[in-house]
Amino acid sequence: MNIRLLLLTSFTTLLFSTTVVGQDDNKNADRTKLMDERVLELMADRVIKTDIATEKIATLEEIFLEEQEDLLFPADELYGSNWNDRWVDPFKTDNSNVTFPDSCEIDCSSFIIPIDSDLRVTSIYGPRRRRMHRGIDLKVQVGDTIRAAFSGKVRIRNFERRGYGNYLVVRHPNGLETVYGHLSGFLVDVNDIVRAGDPIALGGNTGRSTGSHLHFETRFLGQAIDPAEIIDFKNGVPHKDLYVFRNVKINGRNSNIYTSSTNQLAYHQVRSGDTLSSIARRYGTTVGELCRLNGLKSTSILRIGQSIRCSVASGVQPTVPNNVVTTVTQKTVTQKADGTPTYHRIESGDTLSSIAKKYGTTVSHLCELNNFTKTTILKLGISIRCS
Numbered sequence: 001m002n003i004r005l006l007l008l009t010s011f012t013t014l015l016f017s018t019t020v021v022g023q024d025d026n027k028n029a030d031r032t033k034l035m036d037e038r039v040l041e042l043m044a045d046r047v048i049k050t051d052i053a054t055e056k057i058a059t060l061e062e063i064f065l066e067e068q069e070d071l072l073f074p075a076d077e078l079y080g081s082n083w084n085d086r087w088v089d090p091f092k093t094d095n096s097n098v099t100f101p102d103s104c105e106i107d108c109s110s111f112i113i114p115i116d117s118d119l120r121v122t123s124i125y126g127p128r129r130r131r132m133h134r135g136i137d138l139k140v141q142v143g144d145t146i147r148a149a150f151s152g153k154v155r156i157r158n159f160e161r162r163g164y165g166n167y168l169v170v171r172h173p174n175g176l177e178t179v180y181g182h183l184s185g186f187l188v189d190v191n192d193i194v195r196a197g198d199p200i201a202l203g204g205n206t207g208r209s210t211g212s213h214l215h216f217e218t219r220f221l222g223q224a225i226d227p228a229e230i231i232d233f234k235n236g237v238p239h240k241d242l243y244v245f246r247n248v249k250i251n252g253r254n255s256n257i258y259t260s261s262t263n264q265l266a267y268h269q270v271r272s273g274d275t276l277s278s279i280a281r282r283y284g285t286t287v288g289e290l291c292r293l294n295g296l297k298s299t300s301i302l303r304i305g306q307s308i309r310c311s312v313a314s315g316v317q318p319t320v321p322n323n324v325v326t327t328v329t330q331k332t333v334t335q336k337a338d339g340t341p342t343y344h345r346i347e348s349g350d351t352l353s354s355i356a357k358k359y360g361t362t363v364s365h366l367c368e369l370n371n372f373t374k375t376t377i378l379k380l381g382i383s384i385r386c387s
């Protein structure tokens, strides 16, 4: 072989090898770079994922802490520092620090019916004989489990011989307070935190009660709201998840009585010196209307402490289109076209069907309006809604 050729071949081989080695180096470097990038990417991804997870945990923790705080200081934005274990209306002795809002939206979605047995309403909300019945009565047996209607914190555990008997008041983060009366025993104490559905007491017949039942109240800033406005007591569920309760305006001023219905009803407790016409003036209504709502005569003597139903003309009257005349309106003797409800006070001898006949309606409709069953016993003196 020619030495020159040998040298050239060697050189070329060397060059070639060098080139190959160089290519390998480049490839390796590229690979390392790619891997580095991938690792960085993965790491970044992991960091982000960890961040998201941490954030999620933080959010969950926050929610949990917020819930805990809500339960520790239920609805403090409404009630402020007011927390006493004496008065069902927490502002009974002092309402100087409370602002009664014009309206309030209340989440009732987590409601649990406080009794386990079949639902039977034995007495509805409203004036009852001389007194105002500020709750609804549900049939229970002595010793039956009574449950918290919403999560909250127990504010009162007390005994009232002439009234509630053994009773509990629970304040809830949604702004409501619930009252459970005539209990035979307690399962919780003041300041205990309870969850919706937790057993809190045993049903009974203590206090002013004939026959075991649960007296159940819903209150907002101390003011009783008809529980049947919130709960469908036929099915044991809220009518709606969210309620807007409005401060009833009496003669243009806030009365601090709350209702969610458009037919705003207020009740006036008769005080010394009251007359039907002074009450009518105060509530922006007429003596005739008061007599009609309460089954009174204009000459009836009012007793101190008696509750008078006063319908307040609401700002938003349901409008009935002119071209639609419902058969119900035509058939019904006493129903007004503006949807004002009609009430009938139970007299001796009344039956659901006799009342239905009188008001041109049906027994089922009466049951629906008053959360009755067809076998509900009508108590003398109570008012039932007929339209």
Ligand SMILES: [Zn+2]
Binding pocket: 123, 133, 135, 136, 137, 214, 215, 216
């Ligand atoms: Zn009751």
